[in-house]
Amino acid sequence: MGSTNQFAGSGRTREYSTTPTRRQLLRAGGAALVTGLAGCSEIVNTFDNSGNCGSVEPAASVSEYATHPNENVSMFRRGLRRLGYFPDEVVPESVRVNWTFPINYVGHTAAKASPVPTPDGETIVFAGDSGWVHAYAPNGEKRWATLTGATELGFHGSAAIVDDTVYIGGYDGDLYALDRETGDLVWRTRSRDLEGTLAIGSSPAYYDGRLYVIAEYGSPSSGALWEIDPETGEPTWSDDRIWGQPHPSPTIDLDAGRILAGSNDGVVYCWAFPSLQFAWSFQTGGEGGPDGESKADGAFRLGAQIKGTVAAHDGYGYVGSWDDTFYCIDLEDGTEEWAFETDGSIMANPAVDVDEDVVYMGNDDGAVYAIDAKSGEELWSADVGGRVIGGLSVTAGSVLVGSYDSHLYAFDKETGGQCWRVENRGRVTSAPVPVDGRIYYAERAVFSNYYDDDKETTMDEPGHAYCLVADE
Numbered sequence: 001m002g003s004t005n006q007f008a009g010s011g012r013t014r015e016y017s018t019t020p021t022r023r024q025l026l027r028a029g030g031a032a033l034v035t036g037l038a039g040c041s042e043i044v045n046t047f048d049n050s051g052n053c054g055s056v057e058p059a060a061s062v063s064e065y066a067t068h069p070n071e072n073v074s075m076f077r078r079g080l081r082r083l084g085y086f087p088d089e090v091v092p093e094s095v096r097v098n099w100t101f102p103i104n105y106v107g108h109t110a111a112k113a114s115p116v117p118t119p120d121g122e123t124i125v126f127a128g129d130s131g132w133v134h135a136y137a138p139n140g141e142k143r144w145a146t147l148t149g150a151t152e153l154g155f156h157g158s159a160a161i162v163d164d165t166v167y168i169g170g171y172d173g174d175l176y177a178l179d180r181e182t183g184d185l186v187w188r189t190r191s192r193d194l195e196g197t198l199a200i201g202s203s204p205a206y207y208d209g210r211l212y213v214i215a216e217y218g219s220p221s222s223g224a225l226w227e228i229d230p231e232t233g234e235p236t237w238s239d240d241r242i243w244g245q246p247h248p249s250p251t252i253d254l255d256a257g258r259i260l261a262g263s264n265d266g267v268v269y270c271w272a273f274p275s276l277q278f279a280w281s282f283q284t285g286g287e288g289g290p291d292g293e294s295k296a297d298g299a300f301r302l303g304a305q306i307k308g309t310v311a312a313h314d315g316y317g318y319v320g321s322w323d324d325t326f327y328c329i330d331l332e333d334g335t336e337e338w339a340f341e342t343d344g345s346i347m348a349n350p351a352v353d354v355d356e357d358v359v360y361m362g363n364d365d366g367a368v369y370a371i372d373a374k375s376g377e378e379l380w381s382a383d384v385g386g387r388v389i390g391g392l393s394v395t396a397g398s399v400l401v402g403s404y405d406s407h408l409y410a411f412d413k414e415t416g417g418q419c420w421r422v423e424n425r426g427r428v429t430s431a432p433v434p435v436d437g438r439i440y441y442a443e444r445a446v447f448s449n450y451y452d453d454d455k456e457t458t459m460d461e462p463g464h465a466y467c468l469v470a471d472e
Contacts (some may be wrong), residue, residue, distance in 0.1 A: 002014040002144050003145075003183065005145070005184055023364060025406045037437065038269060040359050045425075046422075047201055048096035048418075048421045049093070051409070053398055053417065053419035055397075056094075057294040060088075060089045062086075062088050066083050066085040066179075067078075070206075072119050073114065073163075073245070073372030074160070075100060075203065075205060076158035077249075077309060077349060077391060077431070080251070081251060082311050082349065083351065083354060084311070084391055085393075087396050088104070088281075088435050089396060089436060089437070090397060092468075092469070092470035092471065094420055094469075095420060097468060098438070099140030099182075100300060100464045100465060101136075102463070102464050102465075103126055103132070103345065103462070104442060104443065104444055104462060105445050105462050106445065107459070108156075108171075111347075112129060112429040112442045114433060114442070115158075115442065118159060121435050122138060123135050123136070123180070124138065124435070125159045125190070127159060129154035129155065131147055131150040131154045131172075132145055132154070133148060133166070135180075138438055143183075144183035146183035146185070147175075148172060148188075150171055150176075152173065153171035154171060156168050156171060156184070157201050157203040160203065160204040160205065163180075164181065165178070166179075167204045167206070167211055167297060169201070171200070173191030173199055174191055174197075175200060177233060179397065180375035182336065189233040193235060194236075195224070197213075197215040197217060198218040198245070199216045201216060202247065202250065204228075204249075204250075205251070206230065208253075210227050213225055214249065217240075221245050221300075222240065223242035223243070223244070223246035225259070227276070238277075239271065240346045240457070243264050244263045244266075245264050247264070248262045248305075248307065248308060251309060251311070251312050251317070252452055253312040253315075254273070256315050257272055257273050257274055258270055258272065258317075260317060260410050262321075263305075265304070265305060266284040266300070266303075266323070267281050267282065268281065268282040268317065270282075270331070270334060281334060282327075284305025284321035285303075285323035286302055286306045286321070294308065300422030303355070304322055305345075306319060306320075307347035308320055308348050308391075312327075314353055314354070314373070315330065315331050315332065315445070316348050317331050320346025321346060322345040322346070324342050324343065324346065325342070326346055326350075326371070327374070339376070341371070343362050344365030346361065346364070348391060349391035350469070351392040352373065355381065357451040358379065358413070360389065360394055360399050360413070362384065362388025364382060365382055365388070366385055366388075366403075367383055368382045368399065370389065370399075370416060382409075382416040385405035386404030386405035386406075387403070388401055391432075393432050394413055397413060398413055399411045402428025402429060403428060404427045407421045407424065408424065408439075408466075408468075410433055425446055425461050425464060426446045429444055430443070437469065438467055442464070442466070445461065445462045445463040
């Protein structure tokens with residue numbers, strides 16, 4: 001039946017000394033410190049399996065370009081380049097729910113954490129917004145569940161799994177390492193050890209014996225890229241030049257020699273990798289203009305926020321902004337290669353088919369777009385009935401995407417024709433993750449009166465995690 005672990009916050013105290021950072025200097029100058037078991041009971045899902053995407057053959061193997069050079073590593077968006085690309089997976093022509101369990105209870109509107117499989121695919125790790133981390137077998141058997149100290153807003157970033165350890169950052173500002181087999185706490189790096197983090201909404205990246213994670217701070221509204229020793233949780237390096245409380249995860253392109261991430265100030269920040277020397281920044285648009293008074297000396301363009309993680313392919317980075325524009329950026333120097341304008345804000349994580357040079361993205365105008373990665377020309381678009389704020393995934397023949405209309409969609413990646421859709425309880429804001437013919441994802445809880453200040457907000461039903469299988 002699996003094990004349940006709870007801990008109140010035991011963790012070692014660390015000494016981390018360095019020269020004063022910009023944040024410390026600003027604070028010294030007067031800035032204020034802000035401080036179950038899976039089952040199928042009461043299944044509500046409905047299915048529209050009327051489409052026909054045709055049969056395709058999965059790729060026999062996947063290059064480390066789309067995954068990770070180390071076969072014992074599994075991460076959010078599958079690999080270092082955060083491509084969300086699964087050419088070795090085929091989406092079933094029709095689906096049904098195999099198992100489900102409640103996981104999300106909080107009304108916070110950030111996208112929910114996405115499931116991450118262990119490298120062998122024998123365990124799926126789900127993180128919830130109430131501080132629990134769950135591990136399930138593909139057949140729905142619970143392996144373990146651990147309650148962490150991230151109990152108010154829980155987890156919105158996803159795990160990185162390296163060998164026998166699960167790494168994940170919480171909205172309590174702490175970074176956790178859990179044993180992959182038991183869920184027991186291995187170490188916990190406290191917010192105070194990371195200069196007083198407000199939250200860690202990003203998903204860690206791992207390469208060559210180091211973890212990389214983006215942290216958020218409250219006063220001033222800012223962020224930092226951290227390098228962490230995965231054996232001990234000790235911070236070994238940081239750069240706090242980021243403004244605007246960043247949510248995206250760090251992206252690493254080994255061929256380009258870059259590590260980069262966007263932030264709420266509408267800027268993509270880029271460092272050389274692995275030297276970690278700062279390389280360039282790219283500023284998106286926005287109507288608010290620089291707001292120097294509230295953001296100290298940082299350029300901060302309101303309406304230009306970057307919420308999605310950059311996908312890196314063939315020397316370029318692909319990312320959307322709240323300025324209604326999707327960008328292709330040259331990773332060498334940070335210049336704009338092309339820009340694709342839409343009718344809504346963009347905060348979803350794009351997916352890239354690296355073999356066909358096609359990037360797929362969704363946004364607030366209720367559509368999913370297929371875009372030529374080289375030219376920026378639209379190939380097709382499809383209606384998903386609501387905002388897209390999670391991550392897209394592209395497989396051998398299909399594109400998977402969750403929507404604010406509470407459906408998970410599958411589209412033919414060549415034509416944009418709808419293969420099927422599944423109606424769920426809440427808004428689907430995690431990335432759908434296909435593993436060995438199964439599809440895993442999570443939804444938000446269902447709330448009444450969430451945007452009505454005159455009425456009490458109530459949770460009608462928790463958000464669930466799902467496993468879909470072929471409806472044979």
